[in-house]
Amino acid sequence: VNPRExxxxxxxxxxxxxxxxxxxxxxxxxxxxxxxxEKELFVYNPxxxxxxxCYANKLDKIGKLVHTKSLYIAIPGxxxxxxxxxxxxxxxxxxxxxxxxxxxxxx
Numbered sequence: 853v854n855p856r857e858x859x860x861x862x863x864x865x866x867x868x869x870x871x872x873x874x875x876x877x878x879x880x881x882x883x884x885x886x887x888x889x890e891k892e893l894f895v896y897n898p899x900x901x902x903x904x905x906c907y908a909n910k911l912d913k914i915g916k917l918v919h920t921k922s923l924y925i926a927i928p929g930x931x932x933x934x935x936x937x938x939x940x941x942x943x944x945x946x947x948x949x950x951x952x953x954x955x956x957x958x959x
Contacts, residue, residue: 863914867906873899881931896935904934 860868860878868875877900904927911917917925924933 863910864907867903867910870906871899871903873903878903882929884931897932900932901935901937904930904932905936908934 860875864878867873868878881900904925908917908925908927911927916928923936925936926933
C-alpha cells in the first residue's frame with residue numbers, strides 16, 4: 853500500500869467528521885479492493901454517497917471539480933462515483949442552484 857494513499861486532505865477529514873463515516877471505508881475506496889474489479893463490488897451506500905457529496909462540494913468551492921451532465925460525478929482519487937440525488941430543475945431543465953448540473957427530477 854502506498855503511504856500517500858492513506859493520507860487524507862483537510863477537506864476529506866472535515867467530511868469524515870461531518871458525515872460520521874468510518875475513516876477506513878474512505879481509505880478502502882481510495883486504495884481500491886486488492887486488484888478486484890471495483891465496479892463489480894460497488895454497491896450503492898447512502899452514507900458513503902453523502903460523504904462523497906460533502907467532498908465534491910468542497911472540491912467545487914475551490915475550483916477542483918468539473919461539472920458534467922451526468923448524474924454520477926467521478927471524484928479524483930476515489931473508485932466510487934458520487935451520485936447526485938437532490939438537484940431539482942424547472943420546466944426548461946435548468947437547475948435553480950447550479951445551471952451546469954444535471955436535473956434529477958423536474959419541479
